Amino acid sequence: MSFFYVEPEIYRRYRDEVIGMSQSIQVNYPENLPPEKRRPGLSDEQIAEKLGLDKRTVTEIRCVAEREYYGIDEWQKAIEFKEQACRGYAREGLGFTTRRLFKERKHAKNNEG
Amino acid sequence: MAQTPSSQPEKPLDLLRVAEEVKSAALGYGADVVGIARAEAWEKYVPEGYRPYDLLPEARSVVVVGARGPTAGAWRSPNPRVMEVVGLDFANDRAIAALAGFIEREYRHYAIQAPGLSVAGHQPPFSYMLAAVLAGLGTRSFAANIVLNPRYGLLYYSACITTLDLPGDPQLEQDVCPHPMCVQTYKHLGRTPCIAACPADEGGCLDGTIDGNGRIDSVYYDRERCTSRAMNFGPVAFQKVLADLVSEEDPTARESKLHSDFSARAISGVSFYKESVAQCFECMRVCPIGRQERKLK
Amino acid sequence: MNPAKRSLDAAAWKDKLKTTAIGGGALVFGVADADSFEAAPEGYRPKEILPSARSVVVIGGAKPRAGDWRSPNYQHMELSSTNDRMTALCMRLAHTIEREAGYYAVVVPPGVDEGQRPFLSLSLAAELAGCGSASLAGPVLHPEHGFMYFAALVTTLPLSPDQPLTDPACPAPECIAMYEEQGRTPCIAVCPIGDGGCLGGSIEDGRWTGRQYDRGRCMARVYNYWGPAFQKVMAEVLQEPDKERRRMMIHSSLFTRTLWSMTYANISQGQCFECIRVCPVDEKTRHLKQEPEP
Numbered sequence: 001m002s003f004f005y006v007e008p009e010i011y012r013r014y015r016d017e018v019i020g021m022s023q024s025i026q027v028n029y030p031e032n033l034p035p036e037k038r039r040p041g042l043s044d045e046q047i048a049e050k051l052g053l054d055k056r057t058v059t060e061i062r063c064v065a066e067r068e069y070y071g072i073d074e075w076q077k078a079i080e081f082k083e084q085a086c087r088g089y090a091r092e093g094l095g096f097t098t099r100r101l102f103k104e105r106k107h108a109k110n111n112e113g
Numbered sequence: 114m115a116q117t118p119s120s121q122p123e124k125p126l127d128l129l130r131v132a133e134e135v136k137s138a139a140l141g142y143g144a145d146v147v148g149i150a151r152a153e154a155w156e157k158y159v160p161e162g163y164r165p166y167d168l169l170p171e172a173r174s175v176v177v178v179g180a181r182g183p184t185a186g187a188w189r190s191p192n193p194r195v196m197e198v199v200g201l202d203f204a205n206d207r208a209i210a211a212l213a214g215f216i217e218r219e220y221r222h223y224a225i226q227a228p229g230l231s232v233a234g235h236q237p238p239f240s241y242m243l244a245a246v247l248a249g250l251g252t253r254s255f256a257a258n259i260v261l262n263p264r265y266g267l268l269y270y271s272a273c274i275t276t277l278d279l280p281g282d283p284q285l286e287q288d289v290c291p292h293p294m295c296v297q298t299y300k301h302l303g304r305t306p307c308i309a310a311c312p313a314d315e316g317g318c319l320d321g322t323i324d325g326n327g328r329i330d331s332v333y334y335d336r337e338r339c340t341s342r343a344m345n346f347g348p349v350a351f352q353k354v355l356a357d358l359v360s361e362e363d364p365t366a367r368e369s370k371l372h373s374d375f376s377a378r379a380i381s382g383v384s385f386y387k388e389s390v391a392q393c394f395e396c397m398r399v400c401p402i403g404r405q406e407r408k409l410k
Numbered sequence: 411m412n413p414a415k416r417s418l419d420a421a422a423w424k425d426k427l428k429t430t431a432i433g434g435g436a437l438v439f440g441v442a443d444a445d446s447f448e449a450a451p452e453g454y455r456p457k458e459i460l461p462s463a464r465s466v467v468v469i470g471g472a473k474p475r476a477g478d479w480r481s482p483n484y485q486h487m488e489l490s491s492t493n494d495r496m497t498a499l500c501m502r503l504a505h506t507i508e509r510e511a512g513y514y515a516v517v518v519p520p521g522v523d524e525g526q527r528p529f530l531s532l533s534l535a536a537e538l539a540g541c542g543s544a545s546l547a548g549p550v551l552h553p554e555h556g557f558m559y560f561a562a563l564v565t566t567l568p569l570s571p572d573q574p575l576t577d578p579a580c581p582a583p584e585c586i587a588m589y590e591e592q593g594r595t596p597c598i599a600v601c602p603i604g605d606g607g608c609l610g611g612s613i614e615d616g617r618w619t620g621r622q623y624d625r626g627r628c629m630a631r632v633y634n635y636w637g638p639a640f641q642k643v644m645a646e647v648l649q650e651p652d653k654e655r656r657r658m659m660i661h662s663s664l665f666t667r668t669l670w671s672m673t674y675a676n677i678s679q680g681q682c683f684e685c686i687r688v689c690p691v692d693e694k695t696r697h698l699k700q701e702p703e704p
Contacts (some may be wrong), residue, residue: 002646005662008654023183023235026334030253031158032288035331044233053326059204059663063223063234067661069337072353076375077316078342078393082193085310085395090191097399116611168481206677210495213475214435221698223477225641228489230678231670233663238485277475348669352660359647359656 006060014051018058019065021047131220132279135176138215144178146262148248151175151281159242164220165274168239169225174279176212177241178246179268180204182391185407188398197273197345197392198385201269209271229271235336241270249282250270254290255321256307256396257343258334261289266403269390275285288328292401296327307396316343319396342393345384354379423511424569427467427503434499436469440539443571444564450531454523456564459530460516464568466530467503468539472496473558476696479687486509488634493520493559493679500561513567522562532560540572545580546611546618547597547685548628553579556692559679581618584690589613596688609685628637631682635664635671643668 022040023029030038042050048058088096127232141149152165152172165172182201190196209226216224227239242260245251251260262268263285284342295305302309312326316340324330340349354376361367370376426511428439444456444463456463472495497520499504504515518530533550536542541560542550549557554576585595589612594602604623608631610622629638647659659665671678 086193
C-alpha cells in the first residue's frame with residue numbers, strides 16, 4: 001500500500017468544482033458584510049457533501065489544486081512584482097501606486113474635453 | 114497577582130476581574146493588543162469542526178492576542194527581501210503560550226494554544242483571523258481580507274481557547290477598512306491604494322468596490338496568486354520546484370533547475386520560512402491604517 | 411579577576427542554577443556526574459563534547475498542558491509540541507555558568523549526529539540526574555510530572571551530582587493492577603506490538619521487563635510528517651513511471667503537510683502522543699475545572 005493521493009483522472013474531473021467552492025478565490029469573505037452578500041467558501045466536508053465524494057478525496061483534490069492553480073512562472077513573476085513595488089514605494093511613497101492612475105484619469109478627462 | 118492558589122479553598126471567580134487580569138498578563142507577555150471572544154460566537158461563521166469546542170471540550174471563551182511583525186525600520190527598507198526574511202519574531206505565539214500556562218496555573222481552568230498552522234493544504238484547524246474579528250481586535254480589509262487593527266493595522270494573531278468563562282469583548286462597530294483617505298482615492302480612481310498596488314485585473318490579487326456610505330460593498334481576493342507572492346520561497350515553492358523537476362525529461366535541464374537560484378532560495382525557505390511567514394507586504398505597505406505607529410525619528 | 415579564580419561555592423552555584431531554571435519555566439532540575447555515562451557508547455559521552463567536563467546539568471519542562479490532553483483533535487498536539495523552550499533556557503544557564511562562574515559550558519545539541527544518534531542521550535542524562543526514569547512507553551517519566559521535554563548542558567563546573575531515582579515512575583500502581591488483570595498496561599493496550607503497534611513487555615515484581623519496541627513503526631507515527639515522510643514520498647515519486655501521478659504525489663496533502671512540519675519542526679516535534687495520553691503517572695496534573703463559575 002502506498003500513501004493516499006488522488007488519481008489524475010479523478011483530480012481532473014472534480015478540480016474546478018472543488019477549487020470553486022473552496023476558499024481559493026475569496027469573493028465577499030468579510031464577516032462585516034451583510035449575511036446575504038457573504039460567500040465565505042465551503043469546508044472540505046461541505047464540498048464533499050455537495051459533490052457526493054468522501055471528505056478525504058476532496059481534501060486531496062483541493063490540496064493539489066491549490067498548488068497547481070498557478071504555474072511556477074507566477075512565483076518568478078512575484079519576485080519581479082515585489083522588487084518593483086517595494087523600490088517604487090521607497091522612491092515615490094504612496095504616489096507610486098496611484099500617480100499613474102491619476103495621470104490616466106487626467107488624460108482621459110483632457111481627451112473628453 | 115491576587116489569585117486563589119489551587120491548594121486553598123476555592124471561591125467563585127470574579128470573571129470581570131479575571132478578564133482584566135488575563136488581559137494584563139497577555140500584554141505583559143509581549144502582546145500589543147488583546148481581546149476576548151465568547152466560544153459560541155463561532156457558530157455563526159464556521160461549520161462544525163472548526164469551532165473552539167471542537168478543539169477543547171467545554172470551551173467557553175477565546176483570548177486573542179496580536180503583535181506587530183516587522184519593525185518600523187523594516188517597513189522603510191527599499192529592499193523587499195529584508196521583510197521576506199525577518200517578517201516575524203513570534204511575539205504573539207510566545208505571549209499566548211505563556212498565557213495558556215498562566216490560565217491553567219492561576220485559575221485551574223483548561224487552556225490550549227489554538228492550532229493555527231496548516232494541516233491540509235492551506236487549511237488550519239482554527240482561524241486566528243476570525244478569532245481576532247470576534248474578539249473585537251479588528252475588521253477585514255480589501256487587502257487580502259487581512260484583519261486590520263484600528264491602531265496598528267497589520268498584526269499577527271494567536272489565540273488561547275479556555276474553559277474559563279470570560280466575558281467577551283464586543284466586535285468593532287466601526288469598520289477599520291476602508292480608511293477615509295482610501296474612500297477618497299476610490300472616489301477619484303475607482304481603486305483603493307492596496308487594490309492599485311496589486312490589481313486583480315492586472316495580474317494581481319485584489320479587487321473590490323466601496324458603497325455610498327464609504328463601506329466595503331464587494332471584495333475579491335485571489336488567494337492562490339497571493340500564495341505565489343506571500344509564500345514566494347519555502348514549502349510551497351519547494352513543491353513547485355519538485356513538481357517541475359519530476360516532470361522534466363531532459364537530465365541537463367533537470368540539473369540546471371535543481372541548482373538554480375530560485376530552487377536554492379525555495380529550499381532555504383523551507384528552513385527559514387518560520388521567521389518569514391509573510392513574504393509580500395505590498396498591499397500593506399500602501400495602507401494608511403497603522404501608519405502613525407510606523408513613524409519614528 | 412577571572413570569576414573562576416575565586417573560590418567556588420559549588421552548593422551555592424547549584425542552587426542558583428536551579429532557581430534560574432525553575433524561575434524560567436523548568437519543572438525539574440538535576441545534575442549528573444560527567445563520568446557516570448558508561449551506558450552511553452564511546453564517542454557519545456560528556457567528555458567527547460567538552461574535554462574536562464565535570465557535570466551535566468539537566469532541565470525538563472514544556473510538557474503538554476492539562477487542556478492539551480483534553481483536545482479530541484489529535485492534530486492539536488501535533489502542532490504544539492516543542493523542546494525549544496527548554497533548549498533556550500538551557501542556553502541561558504550555560505551563559506550564566508560561563509559569564510558569572512567562569513567555567514566552560516556547552517548545551518547538548520538537540521538534533522542528531524551521524525547515524526541518527528544523539529550527541530548525548532538526553533534520556534540517559536535525565537535518568538542519571540534523577541529527573542525521571544525510563545518507561546515501558548519509551549520516554550523518561552518524572553514521578554510527578556510524567557512526560558516532558560529535556561535539555562542538558564555539559565560543563566567543567568564541578569557540581570554535586572544528584573542520584574537516579576530509586577523508585578521508578580513506571581510502571582504506575584494503576585498499570586501494575588491493569589497488567590495483573592488483563593496482561594497489558596494502558597500504553598501497550600493502546601499501541602500493541604502484536605497488533606500493528608509499537609509496544610510490548612511484561613511486569614515482574616512491580617518492574618517492567620522484556621520491553622519490545624518497534625522503533626520503525628513509532629517513527630512513522632511520531633514523525634508522521636517530517637524528514638522520514640519526505641524521504642518516503644520522494645522514494646515513491648521516483649519509482650512512479652506516470653508523470654501526472656508524480657505531480658499528484660508531490661502536491662498531495664501528506665507531502666504538503668510534511669514540508670510544513672519540516673519548516674515548523676520546532677513546534678511540531680512529536681506527532682504521536684497516544685501511549686503517553688493513557689499514561690496515569692501524571693494523571694492528577696491533567697484535571698482542572700471546566701464548569702462555568704457559579
